[in-house]
Amino acid sequence: MNAALYTAIIIAITVALAIPMAHLIAQVCAGKQPRLLAVVAGPVERGIYRLVRTDPSEEMSWKRYLASVLAFSLAGVVALMAILMLQGFLPANPSHLPGLGFDLAFNTAISFVTNTNWQSYIAETTLSRFSQVAGLCVWNFASAATGIGVMFALIRAFRREGVAGLGSFWADLVRIMLYILMPLNLVVALALAAGGVVENFGPDRYADLLEPVAALSDGQGGYTVLERASIQGDRVELDGKPVPQAVIISRELLAQGPAASQVAIKQTGTNGGGYFGANAAHPYENPNAFTNLVETVSILLVPMACTLAFGIGVKNSKQGRAFFAAMLILLICALGTVCVSEQAATPALSASNQVNSMASELAAGGNMEGKEARFGIAASSVWTVSTTAASSGSVNASHDSLTPVAALVAMVQMALGEVIFGGVGSGLYGMVGFAILTVFIAGLMVGRTPEFLGKKIEPEQMRWAVVLCLASPFVILAGSSIAALMPSVTSWLSTQGAHGFSEFLYAFMSTGANNGSAFGGISPDPWLNICLGLVMFGARFMPIGAALALAGSLARHSRVATSAGTLSTTNALFVFLLILIIILIGALSFYPVFALGPVAEQIQMIFG
Known part of the structure; x- marks a missing residue:
C-alpha cells in the first residue's frame, strides 16, 4: 500500500x-x-x-x-x-x-x-x-x-x-x-x-522443521546458525570439513500463552x-495486516485522547487542539522522513547494479532488511515513528536495520522527551512544560505578560518547567556518560564504529525516555542491567516530581483576567513557536552525540 x-x-x-x-x-x-x-x-x-x-x-x-x-x-x-x-x-x-x-x-x-x-x-x-x-x-x-x-x-x-x-x-x-x-x-x-x-x-508446543539446520551453541542458551553448513545424517560439514561441536536442530519451539490480553494493554x-x-x-x-492496523492505532489512541482531554479538562478546548496540532505536525514530519529514507534504501543499495532497490509490482524495493514481508516498508515505518513518538517501545521491525536517517528520527523523537503525543499522561505534562517555556520566552521577545491558561508564570513555575523539560536529557546523557567509562562497554555491542555507538546511545535514549524499544545489538551484563534500571527510574520520577510540583504551585495561584497584553497560546503563531522551542532544546542537548552516531554513519555510507 x-x-x-x-x-x-x-x-x-x-x-x-x-x-x-x-x-x-x-x-x-x-x-x-x-x-x-x-x-x-x-x-x-x-x-x-x-x-x-x-x-x-x-x-x-x-x-x-x-x-x-x-x-x-x-x-x-x-x-x-x-x-x-x-x-x-x-x-x-x-x-x-x-x-x-x-x-x-x-x-x-x-x-x-x-x-x-x-x-x-x-x-x-x-x-x-x-x-x-x-x-x-x-x-x-x-x-x-x-x-x-x-x-x-x-x-x-x-x-x-x-x-x-x-x-x-x-x-x-x-x-x-x-x-x-x-x-x-x-x-x-x-x-x-x-x-x-x-x-x-496451554503448554508450549514443538513443530518439526521441514529442513533441519546446523548451529553452534554459545553456552548460554543461544545458537548461531551455520548458514553454509551441510548436514549428512548426524554429521555437520562446513566447506567440506566436519564440525563436531555443531548441533542439528530439527524442531522449533512454539510458545503459547495469554498474549492477546497483554498485547492490548502494552499498546x-x-x-x-x-x-x-x-x-x-x-x-x-x-x-x-488487520492485527497490525489495530495495534498501530492503539499506540497513538490514548496519547492523542489525553491531549484533547487536557483542553476539555481546563475548559479551553482550543488549547488542547493547539497542542494536538503541534504534536501532529512533528509526527507527520517524522513519518515523511522515515518513509522516504526507508523506501530509498541505503546509498550502497541505491548505487548497486546487482540489487534493484526500486519498488515495483513484484518487489517492495527500498530497505527491507529487518522487516517482516507481511508488513513491508510503509507499515513498518509508520509503526517505528509511532512507537518512538508515543513512548510505546513495541516494534514490528528491527530498528538495528533502519537507515541512519530513520534511526536518527527515532532517536530525536525520544530525545525531545516523548512529547510528540508521548506516553499516556506523561506526553501531555511534558508538553505543558514546553508550553510554559514558550510563553516565557515569547513574552520576553515581545514584552508581553507571561501567562498560561489564566495563570501567571513566575520564577517558581519556570524552575519546575525547566526541570520537567530537561530531566530526561539529563538522565540520558549522565547515565550514558557514566556507562561509557566502564571497561566492559565494548563487549555489550555487536559492532564497533558509528553504528556501534548508535546501538549504545539508543539503549540509553530508549530507557531514559521511558520508551523501551530496542535498537538491537546490545548484549546486557549485570552492570548494564543495573545501570539501565537506575536510568529508567530517574527518567520516570524526576519529570513526575517536577510536574506535580508545578501543579501544586499553579493550584495555589489565583487566576488572572485575560487582557490585551496576554499572549495567545491557541493560535498558529504559538504552535510555530512551541515547535521551534521543542526542536531547539532537543537539538542543543543531543546534537553532539547524534553527530557521533547516526549522522557519522550516514556520512560514511555516502562517502565510503
Whole structure:
C-alpha cells in the first residue's frame, strides 16, 4: 500500500477514535463515572475503597500525591522482583523456568513499573505464565494509570485557585483502570484474539522443521546458525570439513500463552513489552495486516485522547487542539522522513547494479532488511515513528536495520522527551512544560505578560518547567556518560564504529525516555542491567516530581483576567513557536552525540 495513503488511514482512524475517548478521560478526571460503566464497575470501585480504607474525596497536596506515587511504585518494584525471582516455585509455570537473577529481576521490575518495558531477556524462554500475567500485565495497567493520574492532577491545578489539593492519587488510579483502561483493552484484546493473536494457557508446543539446520551453541542458551553448513545424517560439514561441536536442530519451539490480553494493554498503555521476544514481529503476537492496523492505532489512541482531554479538562478546548496540532505536525514530519529514507534504501543499495532497490509490482524495493514481508516498508515505518513518538517501545521491525536517517528520527523523537503525543499522561505534562517555556520566552521577545491558561508564570513555575523539560536529557546523557567509562562497554555491542555507538546511545535514549524499544545489538551484563534500571527510574520520577510540583504551585495561584497584553497560546503563531522551542532544546542537548552516531554513519555510507 502507498505509504502516504496508509499513514493517512492510520491517523484518520486514530483521531476519529481519540475524540470520544478524550471526552471519557475528561469525564473520569472530573470524578464523574460514565453511566453504563458505573453499573458494572461502580460496586467494584466502592469495594476497593473500603478494602484499602481510602477516602476518594480526599484532596492531596502535591507532596502527598508524589509520595503516594513513589510509595505505590516502589512497592510494585519489590513485589514484581519477588515474583520474577521466585517464579520457579510459583504456579502456572509449565516449562519449569527458573527464577531470574537479581540484576535481571531489578531491571525488569523497574522497567515495567516505570512504563518503560525495556526487555533484557527473551520472554518466551525466560518468564512463566504467572510472571507474565500476575506480574508484567498487572503493571502494564498500573504504570499507565499512574501517568494519566499525574496528568489529572495537572489539569485540576489549572482549574483551581488558592488551594493546595490536587485530588486523590488512589481514587485516580482506581477510576482510570476501571473506567478507561479495562473497558478499552477488553475491546482491543477481543479484536486481536479474533484476528489470530494467541490467547491460551496451554503448554508450549514443538513443530518439526521441514529442513533441519546446523548451529553452534554459545553456552548460554543461544545458537548461531551455520548458514553454509551441510548436514549428512548426524554429521555437520562446513566447506567440506566436519564440525563436531555443531548441533542439528530439527524442531522449533512454539510458545503459547495469554498474549492477546497483554498485547492490548502494552499498546494502549504505551508500555511496549512484548509477550514474545520478537515483539510485534512475532506471528503469534501480530499475525496479519488487520492485527497490525489495530495495534498501530492503539499506540497513538490514548496519547492523542489525553491531549484533547487536557483542553476539555481546563475548559479551553482550543488549547488542547493547539497542542494536538503541534504534536501532529512533528509526527507527520517524522513519518515523511522515515518513509522516504526507508523506501530509498541505503546509498550502497541505491548505487548497486546487482540489487534493484526500486519498488515495483513484484518487489517492495527500498530497505527491507529487518522487516517482516507481511508488513513491508510503509507499515513498518509508520509503526517505528509511532512507537518512538508515543513512548510505546513495541516494534514490528528491527530498528538495528533502519537507515541512519530513520534511526536518527527515532532517536530525536525520544530525545525531545516523548512529547510528540508521548506516553499516556506523561506526553501531555511534558508538553505543558514546553508550553510554559514558550510563553516565557515569547513574552520576553515581545514584552508581553507571561501567562498560561489564566495563570501567571513566575520564577517558581519556570524552575519546575525547566526541570520537567530537561530531566530526561539529563538522565540520558549522565547515565550514558557514566556507562561509557566502564571497561566492559565494548563487549555489550555487536559492532564497533558509528553504528556501534548508535546501538549504545539508543539503549540509553530508549530507557531514559521511558520508551523501551530496542535498537538491537546490545548484549546486557549485570552492570548494564543495573545501570539501565537506575536510568529508567530517574527518567520516570524526576519529570513526575517536577510536574506535580508545578501543579501544586499553579493550584495555589489565583487566576488572572485575560487582557490585551496576554499572549495567545491557541493560535498558529504559538504552535510555530512551541515547535521551534521543542526542536531547539532537543537539538542543543543531543546534537553532539547524534553527530557521533547516526549522522557519522550516514556520512560514511555516502562517502565510503
